[in-house]
Amino acid sequence: MNENRRKFVEVLKGMDNTVFNLCNDIQNMPGIGPGLEPGDLAKSVKMNLLQYSVFIICSDSVISEDEVEMLNALDLIDAPLTQALIQKFAADQHLTGEEFAGKVPETFKVFTTVDNLLFAQHKKLDATCTESVAELYACIGLFLSLSDDNITESEIARMIMFHRNLDEYARRSITEVVRGERTYPDTLQHAIDHFKTDSAKQNSSEKEPLASEDNTSSAADAPAQGSAADDDDKSLDELLAELDNLTGLGNIKNEVRSLINLLRVRKMRAERGIHQPEMSNHLVFIGNPGTGKTTVARLIAKIYKKLGILSTGAFVETDRSGLVAGYPEPMEKFLNANPGLRSRFNKFLYFQDYTAEELRHIFEGLCTQSGVTLDPDAGDYVQSFFEKRIASHPQNFANAREVRNYFEQALGRQADRIVADGKVTDDELARVTLEDVVSGSD
Numbered sequence: 001m002n003e004n005r006r007k008f009v010e011v012l013k014g015m016d017n018t019v020f021n022l023c024n025d026i027q028n029m030p031g032i033g034p035g036l037e038p039g040d041l042a043k044s045v046k047m048n049l050l051q052y053s054v055f056i057i058c059s060d061s062v063i064s065e066d067e068v069e070m071l072n073a074l075d076l077i078d079a080p081l082t083q084a085l086i087q088k089f090a091a092d093q094h095l096t097g098e099e100f101a102g103k104v105p106e107t108f109k110v111f112t113t114v115d116n117l118l119f120a121q122h123k124k125l126d127a128t129c130t131e132s133v134a135e136l137y138a139c140i141g142l143f144l145s146l147s148d149d150n151i152t153e154s155e156i157a158r159m160i161m162f163h164r165n166l167d168e169y170a171r172r173s174i175t176e177v178v179r180g181e182r183t184y185p186d187t188l189q190h191a192i193d194h195f196k197t198d199s200a201k202q203n204s205s206e207k208e209p210l211a212s213e214d215n216t217s218s219a220a221d222a223p224a225q226g227s228a229a230d231d232d233d234k235s236l237d238e239l240l241a242e243l244d245n246l247t248g249l250g251n252i253k254n255e256v257r258s259l260i261n262l263l264r265v266r267k268m269r270a271e272r273g274i275h276q277p278e279m280s281n282h283l284v285f286i287g288n289p290g291t292g293k294t295t296v297a298r299l300i301a302k303i304y305k306k307l308g309i310l311s312t313g314a315f316v317e318t319d320r321s322g323l324v325a326g327y328p329e330p331m332e333k334f335l336n337a338n339p340g341l342r343s344r345f346n347k348f349l350y351f352q353d354y355t356a357e358e359l360r361h362i363f364e365g366l367c368t369q370s371g372v373t374l375d376p377d378a379g380d381y382v383q384s385f386f387e388k389r390i391a392s393h394p395q396n397f398a399n400a401r402e403v404r405n406y407f408e409q410a411l412g413r414q415a416d417r418i419v420a421d422g423k424v425t426d427d428e429l430a431r432v433t434l435e436d437v438v439s440g441s442d
Contacts, residue, residue, distance in 0.1 A: 008143055009073045015136045016074075019045060022129060026114055041107065045133070048105035049140060050076040052162065054086055055095040056141050059154040063087065070147040074140065101161035104169045108133060112173040119176045130170050134187035138163055141188075163188040236260075236306045243299050247365070248358040249292055255349055256300065263307050280347075281309055287351025290399030296349070354399050356386040362400050366407045367432060372414075378434045382406075385437070410436045 023042040053076065057067045063083045072081055081089075090096050111129040118129075138159070145155040167187055176182040240260070243253055266279065283300070285293040354362070360383040367374045374382070385406070389397060398405075414436040418428055 009070075012074060012136075012139055012143060015132075015139060019133055019136050022132065026110065026129075041110065045107045046076045048107050049074075049137065050089075051093055051095060051100065051105070052137055053140055053144055054090050054093070055100045055162070056144050056155055056158055057086070058090045058096055059158045061096075064147075066147045067144055070144055098158070098161065101158055102165055104165065108166060108169070109173075112170060116173075116175045119174070128170075128174060128176075128182070128184075130174060131185065131187065134163065134166050134170065137166070138188045159188060234302070236303065239299060239303050239306065243296070246292060246295065247361045248354050249296070249351070252292070252296060252349055252351060256296070256303075259347070260303060260307070263304075263309065267307060282347065284348045285351065286348060288353055288397070288399060290401035290403075291351035291353060292400065293351055296351075353390070353397075356383050356390055359383075359386040359400065359403050362403045363407055366403065370407075370411070372411075372430050372432050374432045375434060378432055378437045381434055381437050406437075409439060413437075413439070 020042045023045055027041055053071055053074070057063055057071065063086055065083075068081060068083055068086065071086070079085075094100070108130070111133050115128045115130050141155075141159045141162070145159065163186075167184060171177050171184050174182070174184065177184045240257075243256060246253075263281075281304070283297075285297055287293050360379060363382050364374055364379065386403075389402070410432055414432055417433070417435055418424060421428075
């Protein structure tokens with residue numbers, strides 16, 4: 001499991017614990033708990049969550065290994081699950097069709113009852129127990145749907161149907177909501193916001209990594225990142241210079257410049273007391289793997305801090321589950337699934353695939369960072385290699401991530417060559433030759 005997924009699992013488990021602790025408290029409430037053995041309600045909630053999870057991942061009739069891994073990571077059942085066991089569970093529980101979306105889990109009804117008891121006792125809460133449970137369902141659904149980078153329309157449809165049914169039930173059943181003394185939210189949308197916030201809390205104290213899956217794309221050309229203090233000392237112009245020094249991304253650089261100009265003018269107006277309408281600062285970064293989304297997002301976070309829009313310039317890498325940066329088709333499907341989602345994000349940055357020449361430039365940048373020089377004929381070969389890769393249109397082509405992998409393989413072949421020749425000179429150690437960049441499969 002990669003680091004981003006591990007962090008998401010920790011966020012979800014934190015939400016799980018909140019709900020399960022609530023279950024233990026509920027069992028001690030008069031009129032609710034009598035007759036229940038310790039842990040009974042929590043076990044029932046876990047079973048309902050498992051049913052929902054399997055209902056979501058079975059929507060496209062294909063259970064991926066990533067989905068199995070993520071489902072096991074949630075610890076909703078003691079025994080490890082396999083694809084075969086999940087399929088059997090889905091058949092036994094009638095989760096392969098759409099019927100489950102129209103049913104309200106019995107444990108969810110318990111929480112609406114609890115909310116009404118609390119309301120009768122004149123207790124005011126920031127969020128109802130029902131909201132907390134519905135949000136947990138939604139976050140698990142989002143997490144599982146996006147775990148294999150291939151969110152489908154059927155997964156989206158099942159989430160929307162299920163949560164529309166839950167929300168309608170809650171609005172009919174919670175006295176405080178029925179009386180108009182509380183507004184019950186769109187729990188799917190609310191979960192997206194909460195998921196991002198909880199992810200930020202989970203990561204806010206961690207040191208910013210030097211590289212991630214997405215930022216290898218153009219970080220090869222950027223100066224090495226320093227400490228947070230170093231970044232705080234950088235001026236806005238220095239941060240913009242970092243953006244300009246990235247390989248390619250011409251349309252993105254122009255869009256970011258225009259955005260920053262707008263934000264600067266808004267700041268000037270605010271300082272002079274001139275009224276202006278509210279503006280969303282949300283961005284959606286869409287592009288294929290390895291096109292620089294995370295690198296640019298990190299820079300924009302720092303620029304936003306310089307402009308006073310954010311209190312901290314820390315960038316939280318949430319992958320597609322965080323709805324900050326995603327691959328084109330899955331993100332478009334997800335955003336189009338609910339009008340409320342797209343209205344929240346009105347600025348879209350589309351990251352184009354790199355050209356072969358740009359990929360060569362990134363490779364040369366990695367050489368420079370590693371203290372090695374690339375022979376001219378080796379550089380020409382690298383460019384021709386990527387021209388062929390691009391022309392073949394492989395479905396899993398990862399742009400600059402492939403450059404990183406290709407570069408590391410070249411260093412491995414360089415090491416083999418040096419050891420085999422027995423000529424360990426300074427020049428040879430600092431040189432990447434044509435032999436090094438040509439693999440046996442080329």
